[in-house]
Amino acid sequence: MPRVSPATWFIYSLIMTALAFTIRSEIALILPAIPNFILGLILSLRKKYYLFPIAFLLAVWALFLNAVLFVNYGEPVVVVGPLVIRSNALWATLIVTVRIMTITGAAMIFVSMINPRELIISLERQLGLPKGLAFALSLALRLIPLMTYDYHEILFIRRQRGYRTKLIIPTDVIGVLLPLVAVGIDRAYWIGIAAELRGFQLRKRRFNPKYTLWDLLVIAAAIAQTIVSLAIVFLH
């Protein structure tokens, strides 16, 4: 696979999301939705992200339930015992599914094509992310395994003390969040002091954008999909 900068995939994903939010014609959205979703599904299954299709199906099922509850009018299409599913409920589910397919497709492509650490470096170099935010994000990625370990330790201690380990009511959330954030903050103080002592404030911003032909092609693909969708909107 040719090398495309993670920042480019980030921009691509943002453009597709913007399309899903702004284009009001569902017919115009089908064009980016289907290819992005199929490509995203193939790429994410290759990376073994099985949660994507499950979460997508759950979201569509929830949409359908919502549509049956609130916008179930028009001609009857399916009759299951006392439940009558009408044309508008199905149509509404379909058009919102197209929107989700556009977002999910771009999301699956994005997470399958990037490495989080490379993404942060790329956001700083290609898009000029401020050094403080780049530092916070890099540190956040390094903290994930440490805090996951802390989280399991807290759950283990709660289990030993006879407390619930499932976070059901707000006091459960406090009981887990408070020690987790306390340990994290303690760590953050020392990391922050160490970074200041090493001249964090003097560190220069690394904004040096360089785009390859492949980056430009990905951006061009996003722009082309936008133009075609807008053209369909205006022709309709």
Place this chain on the structure above:
Amino acid sequence: MPARRYTAIDFAILAVVAVVVGLIFFFIEIPYEVTKAAAGKMVARIVFYGLWFIGGPLAGSLIRKPGAAFLGEFLGALVEGILPTIYASSVLVYGAAQGIMSEIAYAILGYRKWGIGAGVLAGALPALVVPFLDYLLWGATITDVMLWVYMLGAMISGAIYGAIAALIGNTLRR
């Protein structure tokens, strides 16, 4: 006037908040969808939705500087977006909008009050933008009245979790 300049310690605390809220955002996605599919959107909203607003009040009450509430919510959304989630960059849109609303809550209070009341406001205000964004995405499957009812559910949930976040933030600052 409170100090405005961010130090490496502030950014490190932001990193901790981003991880905590990013992981919360990430892990409640499936329970939220399951609850929504099984018990309806309103129940899911009240039980879970406020957790998506927790970044603003948590970062705001811990760092206590202008911009902290926005960054806490937005970086949390960015961490969630980097982890594999089906809504990827749409969570950035929601995160940015909700972060701005949390920031407005602290700005209204002149960046001088960081207690539980401020946390409630910073947790509840993000619910105001949710119906507009929801309308753009899910508009076809929901009536306008229900959008406002859901907003109320999100606001109640946000106020509860905002209070929790502020309580945690204030406890840890002592």
